[in-house]
Amino acid sequence: MKQNGILQTNAKNRGITLDPRTKLLLLLTMSVFVLGGAGETTMPWLFPCLCVMPFLLLLSAKKIKTAIIYLVVYSAAYLAYFCFESATTGFVHFLLLGTAGIVTRFLPSVMIGAYVVSTTTVSEFTAGMLRMHLSEKLIIPLSVMFRFFPTVADEFRAINSAMRMRGISFGGKHFSKMLEYRFIPLMTCSVQIGNELSAAALTRGLGGNVRRTNVCDIGFRAQDYAVFALCAVPYVFLILGWTEVIG
């Protein structure tokens, strides 16, 4: 019995469908403005607005638990940043602000990443890349990578069980070697699976001389344009900000 991890695409249950290219744009926007902190000083209101996006998207994908945890953790960090900024000093101040800063900066991008990976199937992803006219030399390795995440997660679980049966765990006597013991079998198994996977894909004609078709029905719909409009806002303000500064 396998449980659906955060990185495993469930084809049936994906909420509103966004085009993979739209998702990439979302990812880029989040990275530029939240993680990269562009326009932070000119547009302080932007930050929290963008950070609501992962919450809404996760809700739409019916990952309710993840969405709520994200909201709680993010709000806590955000509040901490404002409420305690002036109230604390010294080491506590440093620690608190550091943690809150990292969480508010990284968490939204990580969550949007998780949303993208868990709601996009390999073939949708490939279809999106093809439409962007990227080379197959780039698309194939990337799609293999996509395919690999859930497999590695699966292997990881099995290895974890094996380690527990051998008494290798936190607090066990082999604690110091835990990392080594985990990665040796993980690497061997991944290499083996990767080999078999490549062989299987090749016997099914991957890398042929004709242009691949794709059965995925991707394309821009109303919701995609809505996301575009939303994502455009910060860029527009950023550029306006620049021109004013320059002018």
Added chain:
Amino acid sequence: MIKLKNVNFRYANSDSGALNNVSLNIQTGECILLCGESGCGKTTVTRLVNSLIPHYYEGEISGNVLVDGLNITESELYETARKVGSVFQNPRSQFFCVDTTSEIAFGCENMGLPVKEIMARITDSAEQLHIKDLLGRSIFELSGGEKQKVACASVSAVQPDVFVLDEPTSNLDIDSINELKKTLLLWKSQGKTILIAEHRLYWLLNICDRVIYMKNGQIESDMPMSQFQSLSADKISSMGLRTLSMNDLPYPRKAVRSNGILSLHNYVYRYGDKEALNIPKLSLPLGGVIAVIGHNGAGKSTFSKCLCGLTKKFKGTVLIDSQECGNRKMLKKSYMVMQDVNHQLFCETVSDEIRLGMNEENADNADGISRGLDLTDFSERHPMSLSGGQKQRVAIASAVLADKEILIFDEPTSGLDFNRMEQTAALLSSLQNHRTVFIVTHDPELIVRCCTHILHLENGQCVENYALTPDTMPLFNAFFNQSS
């Protein structure tokens, strides 16, 4: 359709599986069984036909291989891919996509077929193989048998003329094998040419027309199926092949000694709303070799996980020698040898591996035990460089040295030929009376050779629980025959 002429082949980094002057001629519409011991070269032949050799697996090759007039050494892999469809042994690693529909579309997409045509082909092959209910699912939710069906459908959708199957049943239960049999019969009725390399033979008797027996990289004999079927059971096993008939199973002869009772209490486990296991109370012989049988989804793997103490929130207990053991104690007392042993070998040398987690009092025993399991010669080798059977023995040695009282084996003989299966059976038998051994298996040949007790699970419940003796053999046969 397929023509091999004086083919010699040697893998670049391995001696086993080499071919020695093999010539073979297969007509269109023939269904061929390739059999022989492990390492005899049958997989190599399948790889030549689907042209993974020489394009993916490297080595020295001479001679000619023609598939439908196409010389495989001169043509590209994707050209052969349109003519030859391949189904592999491990359903876990032959899927390129993560959902079933795109998986079935994958081969057609690579050929650049128009979307409409692909959609039609998906519907067709899903209908023909009766897997319409599996469309649009994540492959991680599917059972091994279902995965193999999807694999067949995705090959079928490309509509190749030749189908090559390399040990397709080694991870399947009896029901799934029956399903695969139907698929093969369908392909045969469509006039396709089929080539199967396989260890389990009984299910192929009505399917294949011709049997090619290989030994040491050469074709030893090539006969029609009728002649092959008339060979005596002794002859078949002396050739190192698995049984042709489920009725030829030898009766267990072992005297069962009573060592006491191991009893399970409150073995109840749910995944969310789904009840996976429901065994309120069960008594099993301590020191016995217990086969855990049942169809897919019967709860066998949940049962073994619970027994190992690997499931959190599981409340069941085991009573051994009037000592009550919960999850935490069972984790100390039991050890599972997984189907993929690679998951559980961590160290740099075999001798480190078997000593990891060893009970200090057993230090003197370590050499004795590795001698008993034939591991002394490899003690300085890296465990990952060993063969499958040797890895299994390393895992057993480490469990024995760690004082594990309960050993659980998950499909220890999947994909093993007759001799290796017998070796494994002997090894498992030798543990009898010293350890309590549970074997989760679909292999009746293994069971009659080493098990003393049968535990039959179905839908998470214990249906039958009996000692395996000549008297109870009919009960046992009924399970394997009803389903085959």
